[in-house]
Amino acid sequence: MKPALSPRVVLGAFMLVLLVAPLVMPPFYVTLLNYIGLYALVALGLVLLTGVGGLTSFGQAAFVGLGAYTTAVLTTATELPAWLAWAGGSPWLALGVGLVFTATVAFVLGSLTLKLSGHYLPLGTIAWGISLYFLFGTLETLGGHTGLTGIPPIALFGFELTEGRHIFYLIWVFLLAAVFTTQNLLDSREGRAIRALKGGMVMAEAMGVDTARSRMVIFVIAALHACASGWLYAHLQRFVNPTPFGLHIGIEYLFMAVVGGAGQVWGALLGAGVITIVKQWLQDILPQLFGQSGNFEVIVFGLMMIVILQRAREGLWPIFARLVPVKVTRRTLDAAAEPLPKKPLPARGEVILEAKEVTRKFGGLVANNAMSLSVKAGEILALIGPNGAGKSTMFNQISGVDTPTSGEVLFLGKPVAGRGSREIARMGMSRTFQHVKLLPTMSVLENVAIGAHMRGDKGVFPAAWRLDRAEEARLLNEAARQIERVGLAEHMFDAAGSLALGQQRILEIARALAADPCLLLLDEPAAGLRFKEKQALAELLRKLRGEGMGILLVEHDMDFVMGLVDRVVVMEFGQKIAEGLPEEVQQNPAVLEAYLGGVE
Known part of the structure; x- marks a missing residue:
C-alpha cells in the first residue's frame, strides 16, 4: 500500500504545476488547459447540483451562454440604454452584470423547474436549455447565428490578457476559488442541508431544513459558475455565437461531472480533463482510422458513458484517489465552543400533545376515524395496533407530513394541523422513521x-x-x-x-x-434490534423520560412496549379500541381479539 500524502503537499505540487505549465508548454496545450479549466467550472456546478443535491440538469450550457453574451453585448455595443451605460466597455463590470442577470434568470427558471420531480425535472431543464439556445441565435442584437465579434480582452492591473498563456492564470484562479468555496460550503451547516436532500425531502424537512431553499441555492450557484465560465470564454475567444451553448454541450458538461465523479468536488476537474483530452485525441485519430471525417468521438463517448455507469458509478475520482492516496484529516471538536442555548422543557405532567377527533380519508378509505390521544411531558405513550391499523397515518397527521381531513392536533397548546414538518419541528417536536433515513x-x-x-x-x-x-x-x-x-x-x-x-x-x-425537542416521535425504533440492543434502547428512553421528555412510540414489539411505557393507545381499522395502563390493555377483550383473532 502506498503511503498517504499530506493534502497540503498534493495541493502544493498541483499549484506548482499550474504555475509553471504556461511557461514551458506549447501554446496548443496551454489552450487545452484553458478549456479544461472553463469546462471544469461548469462541471463543478453540476457536481453540486446533480452529484450532491440529486437534481439533474441538461441546461447548464445555456447559463454559460448568458455569461458570454452579456459581456459580449456590454463590451461591444456602441449604444446602451441609459440605465446600463455605466457598465459599457468594461469586462469586469460586465461580469458583475452577468452574474446578477444570470442569478435572476436562474431564480425564475428554478421557481418553475424545481417544483418538478422524477424524470420531469431533467425534461424541464432540456426545455429551457433549448429555448435559450434558440433565443441566442434569433435575436439580432446578439448577432443571430453569426454571433458577435470584437470582444476586448480582459485587462488586469493595466495589463491586457490577449494571449492564452496570459488568461490561463485568471481561468484557474476562478476555478480554484470555486473549488475551495464549494468545499467550504459542503463542510458547513448549509452544506449538510444540501447533502440531506438525497436522504429524502420528508427526513430533511423533519430536521428543519428548508428543502425548497436548498434546492434553489445549489441551482443558482451552479448557474453562476456557468456564467463565470461563459464570461472567461468570451474574452478568451474574443467572439461568441450560439454553437457552444446548445443542448448537446449541456449533455457533455453533465458527462464530465459523471465521469469525474458526480459527488466529488475535485472530480469535476478530473472529468473535464479526461473528456477534453480524450475528445481531442479521438478527433485526430478516428478520421484517420475510418478514412473519413465525422463526429465519431460522440459514438465513443456514448459507449464510454455506458461502461462507466455499469462499472464505475462513482466516476473515476475514487480510482484516482487510490492511485494518489491522500491523508484524511479527521474533524476535530472545539471543547471551548460555547454550548447552544436550550429551550426549557414543559413541567412534568403537562399535556404537550393532544389530538382531537382526527379523521383522515383517502377517497373512500378512512385511514383514521375520530382518533384522539394525548401525551404529557415526562411520559411515554405507546400507539399500537395490527398492521394496517392506521398508526403510521396518525403519526403523519401529528408530525406534519400529512394534513387531517377533519379534527384538531394541538402541540404546546397551539394548533399544528396543516402546518409543515419544518415549522412543527421548530416548535419542539422531533421524530425518527420506520425505515431508517440516514x-x-x-x-x-x-x-x-x-x-x-x-x-x-x-x-x-x-x-x-x-x-x-x-x-x-x-x-x-x-x-x-x-x-x-x-x-x-x-x-x-x-x-x-x-x-x-x-x-x-x-x-x-x-x-x-x-x-x-420536548416531544419525541419514535416510529418502530425497536424493529430489527437484538435483545441487548432493545435493552439499551429501553434504558435510553427511560433516561429521556426521567429528564422530562415526552415520547410517543409506535411499535409492534409488545414485550418491549409493555415493560417500558406509561400508557397505551390501541388502534384497529383506523379507530381507537382501547386506552389505559399496559396491564389493563393486555387484558382488554377487544385488544386480544384484534391481535389474536378472538378470546375464549
Whole structure:
C-alpha cells in the first residue's frame, strides 16, 4: 500500500504545476488547459447540483451562454440604454452584470423547474436549455447565428490578457476559488442541508431544513459558475455565437461531472480533463482510422458513458484517489465552543400533545376515524395496533407530513394541523422513521449535526468563505454531546452506513435529540434490534423520560412496549379500541381479539 500524502503537499505540487505549465508548454496545450479549466467550472456546478443535491440538469450550457453574451453585448455595443451605460466597455463590470442577470434568470427558471420531480425535472431543464439556445441565435442584437465579434480582452492591473498563456492564470484562479468555496460550503451547516436532500425531502424537512431553499441555492450557484465560465470564454475567444451553448454541450458538461465523479468536488476537474483530452485525441485519430471525417468521438463517448455507469458509478475520482492516496484529516471538536442555548422543557405532567377527533380519508378509505390521544411531558405513550391499523397515518397527521381531513392536533397548546414538518419541528417536536433515513457516506457526527440545523443561522456566503466557524463548532459539539448521550461515542467519526441496524436506529434518536425537542416521535425504533440492543434502547428512553421528555412510540414489539411505557393507545381499522395502563390493555377483550383473532 502506498503511503498517504499530506493534502497540503498534493495541493502544493498541483499549484506548482499550474504555475509553471504556461511557461514551458506549447501554446496548443496551454489552450487545452484553458478549456479544461472553463469546462471544469461548469462541471463543478453540476457536481453540486446533480452529484450532491440529486437534481439533474441538461441546461447548464445555456447559463454559460448568458455569461458570454452579456459581456459580449456590454463590451461591444456602441449604444446602451441609459440605465446600463455605466457598465459599457468594461469586462469586469460586465461580469458583475452577468452574474446578477444570470442569478435572476436562474431564480425564475428554478421557481418553475424545481417544483418538478422524477424524470420531469431533467425534461424541464432540456426545455429551457433549448429555448435559450434558440433565443441566442434569433435575436439580432446578439448577432443571430453569426454571433458577435470584437470582444476586448480582459485587462488586469493595466495589463491586457490577449494571449492564452496570459488568461490561463485568471481561468484557474476562478476555478480554484470555486473549488475551495464549494468545499467550504459542503463542510458547513448549509452544506449538510444540501447533502440531506438525497436522504429524502420528508427526513430533511423533519430536521428543519428548508428543502425548497436548498434546492434553489445549489441551482443558482451552479448557474453562476456557468456564467463565470461563459464570461472567461468570451474574452478568451474574443467572439461568441450560439454553437457552444446548445443542448448537446449541456449533455457533455453533465458527462464530465459523471465521469469525474458526480459527488466529488475535485472530480469535476478530473472529468473535464479526461473528456477534453480524450475528445481531442479521438478527433485526430478516428478520421484517420475510418478514412473519413465525422463526429465519431460522440459514438465513443456514448459507449464510454455506458461502461462507466455499469462499472464505475462513482466516476473515476475514487480510482484516482487510490492511485494518489491522500491523508484524511479527521474533524476535530472545539471543547471551548460555547454550548447552544436550550429551550426549557414543559413541567412534568403537562399535556404537550393532544389530538382531537382526527379523521383522515383517502377517497373512500378512512385511514383514521375520530382518533384522539394525548401525551404529557415526562411520559411515554405507546400507539399500537395490527398492521394496517392506521398508526403510521396518525403519526403523519401529528408530525406534519400529512394534513387531517377533519379534527384538531394541538402541540404546546397551539394548533399544528396543516402546518409543515419544518415549522412543527421548530416548535419542539422531533421524530425518527420506520425505515431508517440516514446519509450512509456521511459520518455519524455529521448525520446528527443535521438534526441541529434549526439551531444555527449562518447562510451560504459565510459558509463558503469560512466565516461560520464559531457557529459550526457549537453545532458539532452539540451533535457530539447527543452521540455520547445515546452511547455511540466510539462510532462518532465512522460512516453512518457502516453501523448495524440497531445502532442506526439509535443514531436517528441522537439526530432527533440534537434539535432540542420536548416531544419525541419514535416510529418502530425497536424493529430489527437484538435483545441487548432493545435493552439499551429501553434504558435510553427511560433516561429521556426521567429528564422530562415526552415520547410517543409506535411499535409492534409488545414485550418491549409493555415493560417500558406509561400508557397505551390501541388502534384497529383506523379507530381507537382501547386506552389505559399496559396491564389493563393486555387484558382488554377487544385488544386480544384484534391481535389474536378472538378470546375464549
